[in-house]
Amino acid sequence: MKKAIKWILWIILGIGLILIPKIFGIYYTNFFVSLAIMAVFSQSINIELGYTRILNFGHAMFFGMGGYGAAQALALIPGMPILGAVLCGMLGGGLLALVLSPLVVRVSGMACAMLHVAFNALFFMLAMKLRPLTGGEDGISGFPIPPFNIPGIISIDMTNPLNFYYFAVAVLGISMWLMWYFTKTPFGQIMIGIRDNPKRVNYLGFKVPESRALVYIVGGSFAGVSGSMYALFQNLFSSDATSGLNSFQPVLMTMVGGIGTFIGPIIGSAFFSVVEELARRYTERVELVMGLTLIIVILFAPMGFMGLYRDLKARWGKAPSLPKI
């Protein structure tokens, strides 16, 4: 019975995603794509921050590697397929994480966070200064967006926003599902163990630094995917997207949604995007609206929306409340 309900919900979600462009028109379809990109970006940080407690406050580096990877792959290699570009972005994010991992998995707590802030500042400066590679503040733009090609079977034009929407939903949906699957494997349990008590996990015979490194690389790779989708979506990737502020935003989204829960970052990024869109539309003071909204939300839900949900559920005696991180 419960399984049937679950399947029905999934089907409704699928149909809803297919119908979004038909119902809301192209403007809101694009809005939804950027929301989905932010959701994947936030989720990739949630895996590190919420599940494993790697305090990564420089996630925009990996986002940037993904964006530059995809944009440069399309600009430099003729005949690059679109999925290849996304893969390049994923590899870019993963590679940077691999390079940094020996260092960052051995420091914990605040040192890790500040180290990331420093690395992010370095990365941002490099992105600004290495103009031949990154285009600096102007960024890389105007690279060709190739059609989605399965040789001999199908070729879909990706410059059409409607087609791109379906492509983005597919790629981002699969990324989301992969990350969900990752947290549900036995390794996912080790991640949570490392978050709650790394000494004990070590004592049980698991290798804590190596496990943290793996989580770090997975998080970096999916940040790379979101970065490459962002580059494809905008047909532009500039150094702005790698600034420290862009690292902080997904952390905030994750925290507002509920850190350490899978649905939290999705709710958080949806909430942020909607509030920002409304503020932009009806007022001139986006910052003020965002700040006030954050204060009000956090006074009523100190652990984010999912924390509030769990607390309410716990009050009715059904589930334990969210662990404090």
Place this chain on the structure above:
Amino acid sequence: MDPTTAMYVSQGIHGLAYGMILFLVASGVSLIIGMMHIFNLAHAGFFMLSAYFTYQFVAWTGNFWLALLLAPIATGFCGMLMERFLLRPLRGSGVIGDLILTVGVALCIDALVKVIWGTANKPLSKPPLLQGMVHFAGLDYPYYRLFVIGLAVVVLLIMALLLYKTRIGKIVRAAVSDNDMVNALGINIPLLFTFVFGVGIWLAGVAGAAIAPILSVFPGLALQMGMDAFIVVAVAGFGSLRGAFMVSILFGLMNSYGVQFISQLAPLSMFIFMAIVMIFFPHGFFGESEEE
């Protein structure tokens, strides 16, 4: 005196002045983290607010000295209001709530400043008494920067006396090391928190008021100072005022000489320095290890 020496000395004075300002902000951050375990990301916002208050008071009264006295007090009062009505309801609900709340307050301050004073630079002239240069041993020193250094030293001495020679200072130091125990001994910890938060913000306010005539007042002031102050606190270690003082001076000098010699790398020098320190001293130079 030859120009090279003159350059060294004048850059040194610039560096010292900036280091002192940095210390005033960072000491507040450090106090609040050490005692309340709150990362006050709005701290630099208050610093900027105080600079705007100073501008406003000068515009109303024309008296810089009055502004220098009143603006930090007004800012500190705003900080106390924030602690009492926003942070106190969140106590005990974890780090995340505090973080998001302070970000929200920082955004609000940023936006309010733009609403009230606009985005344009607000120039503020130095008081007539402190304009010009001092001539000493064949060199020129800008008067105002010397005044800033002196002001910071005075504030520092007052703070040191307050912390180490009075009963309230003793309580504050005890609360930094274990606030639950102090609470159990019958000290009104919530009231103390409001007081310390106010003092921390007041320190940032003094820095903001003092820096207003050097830099013109503009909305981007908070971001730069906030980053620098947090780097100082991380490198020095949480809750260590002595460490914060030394690191601030070091960074101030590093900044001014860096601009002179390696201008390309100067904005990054602090980050590089911090990265190296964090790798070898994860708890900062003077910090105690965090409880896990």
